[in-house]
Amino acid sequence: MELNESFCTRMSGLLGDDYNAYLDSFDHEAVKAFHLNDAVISADDFLGFESGLDDIDITVIPDSPCGYYYKSDQIGKTPAHHAGMIYSQDPSAMAVLAGIDLDDVTSPRILDLCAAPGGKTSQLAAAVKGRGVVIANEPNPSRNQVLCSNIERMGYENVIVTRCEPSEIAAFYPSYFDLILADVPCSGEGMFRKYPESVNEWSTENIKNCVLRSRDILENAVSMLRPGGRLIFSTCTYAPEENEETCAYLTKELGLQYTKAPEYTNKYALHSKIKGGEGYRFYPHLFKGEGQFASYFVKPGSCINTSSKSEINLKNVSGDVLKQIETCFGGMPDIDISRLYVYKDRIIYLSEGIDRLPPRGITMAGINIGWLDGKNKGKNFTPHHHVFSSLGRKLPAFVELGSDKALMEAYLRGEEIRPDDRLAENSVLKDKCFGAVLFAGVPAGGFKFAGGKLKNHYPKGLRNLR
Numbered sequence: 206m207e208l209n210e211s212f213c214t215r216m217s218g219l220l221g222d223d224y225n226a227y228l229d230s231f232d233h234e235a236v237k238a239f240h241l242n243d244a245v246i247s248a249d250d251f252l253g254f255e256s257g258l259d260d261i262d263i264t265v266i267p268d269s270p271c272g273y274y275y276k277s278d279q280i281g282k283t284p285a286h287h288a289g290m291i292y293s294q295d296p297s298a299m300a301v302l303a304g305i306d307l308d309d310v311t312s313p314r315i316l317d318l319c320a321a322p323g324g325k326t327s328q329l330a331a332a333v334k335g336r337g338v339v340i341a342n343e344p345n346p347s348r349n350q351v352l353c354s355n356i357e358r359m360g361y362e363n364v365i366v367t368r369c370e371p372s373e374i375a376a377f378y379p380s381y382f383d384l385i386l387a388d389v390p391c392s393g394e395g396m397f398r399k400y401p402e403s404v405n406e407w408s409t410e411n412i413k414n415c416v417l418r419s420r421d422i423l424e425n426a427v428s429m430l431r432p433g434g435r436l437i438f439s440t441c442t443y444a445p446e447e448n449e450e451t452c453a454y455l456t457k458e459l460g461l462q463y464t465k466a467p468e469y470t471n472k473y474a475l476h477s478k479i480k481g482g483e484g485y486r487f488y489p490h491l492f493k494g495e496g497q498f499a500s501y502f503v504k505p506g507s508c509i510n511t512s513s514k515s516e517i518n519l520k521n522v523s524g525d526v527l528k529q530i531e532t533c534f535g536g537m538p539d540i541d542i543s544r545l546y547v548y549k550d551r552i553i554y555l556s557e558g559i560d561r562l563p564p565r566g567i568t569m570a571g572i573n574i575g576w577l578d579g580k581n582k583g584k585n586f587t588p589h590h591h592v593f594s595s596l597g598r599k600l601p602a603f604v605e606l607g608s609d610k611a612l613m614e615a616y617l618r619g620e621e622i623r624p625d626d627r628l629a630e631n632s633v634l635k636d637k638c639f640g641a642v643l644f645a646g647v648p649a650g651g652f653k654f655a656g657g658k659l660k661n662h663y664p665k666g667l668r669n670l671r
Contacts, residue, residue, distance in 0.1 A: 238294060240271045242271075244334065269303055295495050310383050316374070318371060349568055377563045385435075386436075397496075462504075532586075601633050
């Protein structure tokens with residue numbers, strides 16, 4: 206790999222005697238890893254039946270609460286992936302949030318300001334354990350679609366996805382969030398080994414542009430942080446202008462203070478102080494992952510997170526629509542029906558921690574229960590995949606596939622499910638009702654019961670046809 210001379214000179218100055226070890230890391234392949242969604246399955250249960258990953262060669266990332274290395278190019282086709290048990294993510298990117306403690310906030314309000322494709326959003330949503338709300342923002346339309354798809358697959362119910370500029374969100378959420386993650390766009394130097402093509406895109410001009418863009422993002426982020434709230438700033442680059450100098454800007458110009466980094470970061474990252482700023486650098490020759498930078502801040506002052514007046518501004522579903530939902534599922538799902546709302550042509554369920562919605566830019570909110578067919582005056586209700594991946598056992602009808610990998614793979618190919626010995630004891634089937642399919646107890650998709658058969662309702666675009 207032919208690295209830019211200016212880049213090499215700067216890295217040599219930063220690393221000193223470690224520079225050659227850093228260069229040697231390019232002779233090794235980039236590692237692969239995933240984090241476990243412990244909101245749906247525990248590590249013991251996951252490892253107990255291996256989740257259909259027995260041919261993936263899993264090893265636990267040392268000291269990581271939910272991280273695993275793996276060796277395969279097929280992990281996206283595994284039952285565990287489709288069931289939302291795992292999210293493939295670089296170990297260093299994962300490490301930024303490793304050990305983040307949110308238990309001190311009753312109903313945490315979290316913002317992932319640059320969220321796509323959703324790895325860190327997934328970590329945050331799992332960490333809050335169904336409490337509060339996580340708002341994930343991604344302005345780019347195509348990346349926003351990927352973000353929505355990943356959140357639906359993981360089955361989270363308390364995530365709002367937006368497609369806005371940071372200033373638009375800041376106008377609606379002043380001094381609101383307990384925690385903001387700003388994983389800002391950067392020059393990507395830490396990903397050269399994983400994405401060699403990015404080497405040719407490197408330039409000092411691009412670094413300057415990234416600095417200006419990140420400062421605009423961070424100014425809006427600080428305005429949305431409540432007093433006493435925390436901000437995590439991260440990049441996947443080594444440039445001091447984008448990292449430590451930006452941290453100095455956060456403290457000297459925007460008034461934030463440094464706060465204690467998680468123990469995991471202290472142990473595995475190199476603490477750096479450059480030009481008045483400081484943070485933590487993950488290097489591939491020191492940590493088994495790609496390059497990453499992180500720094501941790503708190504906004505001065507103290508203000509407890511108190512519930513505010515609800516600003517949902519949506520209509521609750523009508524009695525007629527409730528009857529349609531009940532007919533569709535063969536009974537009403539085990540949820541608070543007062544939290545069901547009509548949003549455009551969708552019926553959505555907003556968990557209790559969601560107390561306001563932005564006036565524009567929403568691409569996903571809470572659980573997408575299904576669609577109303579406007580051409581038929583809302584008389585046809587069609588369930589969405591998200592209702593199955595999220596609610597699962599809360600639906601009146603569901604089937605258990607156990608940890609039968611072959612049966613789950615057949616389902617993912619679009620095959621019908623044999624009802625023999627698969628219907629859960631407390632599940633009730635009614636003709637033409639929809640229900641959830643569970644793999645190892647984790648919701649993975651849906652089915653429709655008709656003519657004595659459990660017809661496959663897994664989205665055709667997601668089916669595994671290998």
